[in-house]
Amino acid sequence: MSTNSPNRPKNTKNTQSARSTAKSADGAAKTGSGGSATGSGSDARGGQRPAAVRLSRRRLLGTASAAGAAGLALGGAGGAWAHSAAQEEPPTALSTLGSTTVPFHGTHQAGIATPAQAHGHLLAFDLAADSGRKQAAALLRRWSDAARRMMAGEPPRDGERDTGIALDAGPSSLTVTFGFGRTFFTRTGLEDRLPTQLAPLPDFSADALDKKRSDGDLWVQIGADDALVAFHALRALQREAAGTARVRWQMTGFNRSPGATDRPRTVRNLMGQVDGTNNPDPDDKQDAEKIFVPASGEPSWMAGGSYVVQRRIRMLLDEWDERSLHEQEKVIGRRKSDGAPLSGGHEHTDPDLDKLGRDGQPLIAGNAHIRVTAPQSNGGATMLRRPFSFHDGFRDDGAPDAGLLFLAWQADPLRGFVPVQRKLDRGDALSRFLRHEASGLFAVPGGPLKGEYVGQRLLEG
Structure with a gap:
């Protein structure tokens, strides 16, 4: 178990909140390439994953998920979910954690340099x-x-x-x-x-x-x-x-x-x-x-x-x-x-x-x-x-x-x-x-x- 190999940590911009990054299926951002992930979260080298949303068939239904991702209080989230369900509004986008994809094809296999x-x-x-x-x-x-x-x-x-x-x-x-x-x-x-x-x-x-x-x-x-x-x-x-x-x-x-x-x-x-x-x-x-x-x-x-x-x-x-x-x-x-x-x-x-x-x-x-x-x-x-x-x-x-x-x-x-x-x-x-x-x-x-x-x-x- 080693804790001392050379590194050059990168300074990257903080990810946007889930409220600002969530998009509808028609406006979802495209994934990146070359074997690195796109989406939010910290990477293995201390950097920050760039924010992006890629929707798929695996979607979190209802605004309760979006409210939670945006950091809303539970009481407010419950009211928002009830209103959405009653109005049968379209489901909201995945949070950036769930929507993040990593390309399968590339120079290197995924899972090596991937965060x-x-x-x-x-x-x-x-x-x-x-x-x-x-x-x-x-x-x-x-x-x-x-x-x-x-x-x-x-x-x-x-x-x-x-x-x-x-x-x-x-x-x-x-x-x-x-x-x-x-x-x-x-x-x-x-x-x-x-x-x-x-x-x-x-x-x-x-x-x-x-x-x-x-x-x-x-x-x-x-x-x-x-x-x-x-x-x-x-x-x-x-x-x-x-x-x-x-x-x-x-x-x-x-x-x-x-x-x-x-x-x-x-x-x-x-x-x-x-x-x-x-x-x-x-x-x-x-x-x-x-x-x-x-x-x-x-x-x-x-x-x-x-x-x-x-x-x-x-x-x-x-x-x-x-x-x-x-x-x-x-x-x-x-x-x-x-x-x-x-x-x-x-x-x-x-x-x-x-x-x-x-x-x-x-x-x-x-x-x-x-x-x-x-x-x-x-x-x-x-x-x-x-x-x-x-x-x-x-x-x-x-x-x-x-x-x-x-x-x-x-x-x-x-x-x-x-x-x-x-x-x-x-x-x-x-x-x-x-x-x-x-x-x-x-x-x-x-x-x-x-x-x-x-x-x-x-x-x-």
């Missing part, structure tokens, strides 16, 4: 014994079609069986991201197209990995700002896989909801720490080169893609909460209140690793998390971190089974995740409060062009 959503599902599938390259291609074609339609908020096709879970909701920034594990290439006879970057991760001394919850042939990430929309996508993809692949493992996570803070702020993890302060900026050319495989990169089918390392990291929250605020801040190297480094400044001030205190000791301890993970301490190694928190109940000893579903995106994990994790393994003050319980590395190809399905260049190239 982190409030709800997420991560899962891996293993191909059935009698499924090979042909069956895998057919599955990716079905999955891609389903993802495209759900992300756009399109209605079910005539005669299509649909669970109806998300009928009343808009697309809610839904993204679906697909990747391939190392074993996928053996199962499909594509060993000659296996990327060198997909070499097995080395063993780390702190690992206590559950193999049943690690790795897999196919990997799927689902994110949305509405829990039912995310679950609807999960069920749809599972049904499409029937007979071709079975679920190997599945994990559910969450983040702060868009609009939950007074202004766009960096998310906090379950330790209460600001987490993700200095993420690299995918829109910056130098940063993007460390996140995405270049067009001239190898293998060619991975152009525009990225490699994701997923780790289920359980936090020993009871032990952490017993530590004083001073101890917690010393472990991380940042103030808990605002995320500023202990060397001074504000959240986005670069840590001064050489600055000494009055006692002559470094203000940021030698084993502080931000020192150990700093790019300058790891040969410039950089990752785009886009995690979800999780809570899966309580363990037999009463401790919460909770922590971080760590997701690190990079153009080459051998130059990104591996050197940083090795450094953490050797001496990170935070490690004593963490347990690495599951792991996986997946190749996530570039985004599909219109008419393509994800992975087509691999499976049919």
Whole structure:
């Protein structure tokens, strides 16, 4: 779990209120392009999502929803709803949260540089014994079609069986991201197209990995700002896989909801720490080169893609909460209140690793998390971190089974995740409060062009 990769936060305009942005179906704004969301809410890099409205068949009926989105008192909202129902006026527009869409097509798959959503599902599938390259291609074609339609908020096709879970909701920034594990290439006879970057991760001394919850042939990430929309996508993809692949493992996570803070702020993890302060900026050319495989990169089918390392990291929250605020801040190297480094400044001030205190000791301890993970301490190694928190109940000893579903995106994990994790393994003050319980590395190809399905260049190239 890293909290110190380079970032250039953007200053963007505040979103308009729901009252000013809500539009009728005839005047709804069009969606953006290139794999980034359009709509309101704070993004993973501390920025603000631009306001836009895109209406779909999943609409919130009645003015009660619009009144709530605009911040009206409950008493006033009830009167407005009663009047609208009596007059049979047209339903109002979705709130910006529900109407936000993310394009399926683009240079990169959605869900990598997309602002982190409030709800997420991560899962891996293993191909059935009698499924090979042909069956895998057919599955990716079905999955891609389903993802495209759900992300756009399109209605079910005539005669299509649909669970109806998300009928009343808009697309809610839904993204679906697909990747391939190392074993996928053996199962499909594509060993000659296996990327060198997909070499097995080395063993780390702190690992206590559950193999049943690690790795897999196919990997799927689902994110949305509405829990039912995310679950609807999960069920749809599972049904499409029937007979071709079975679920190997599945994990559910969450983040702060868009609009939950007074202004766009960096998310906090379950330790209460600001987490993700200095993420690299995918829109910056130098940063993007460390996140995405270049067009001239190898293998060619991975152009525009990225490699994701997923780790289920359980936090020993009871032990952490017993530590004083001073101890917690010393472990991380940042103030808990605002995320500023202990060397001074504000959240986005670069840590001064050489600055000494009055006692002559470094203000940021030698084993502080931000020192150990700093790019300058790891040969410039950089990752785009886009995690979800999780809570899966309580363990037999009463401790919460909770922590971080760590997701690190990079153009080459051998130059990104591996050197940083090795450094953490050797001496990170935070490690004593963490347990690495599951792991996986997946190749996530570039985004599909219109008419393509994800992975087509691999499976049919």
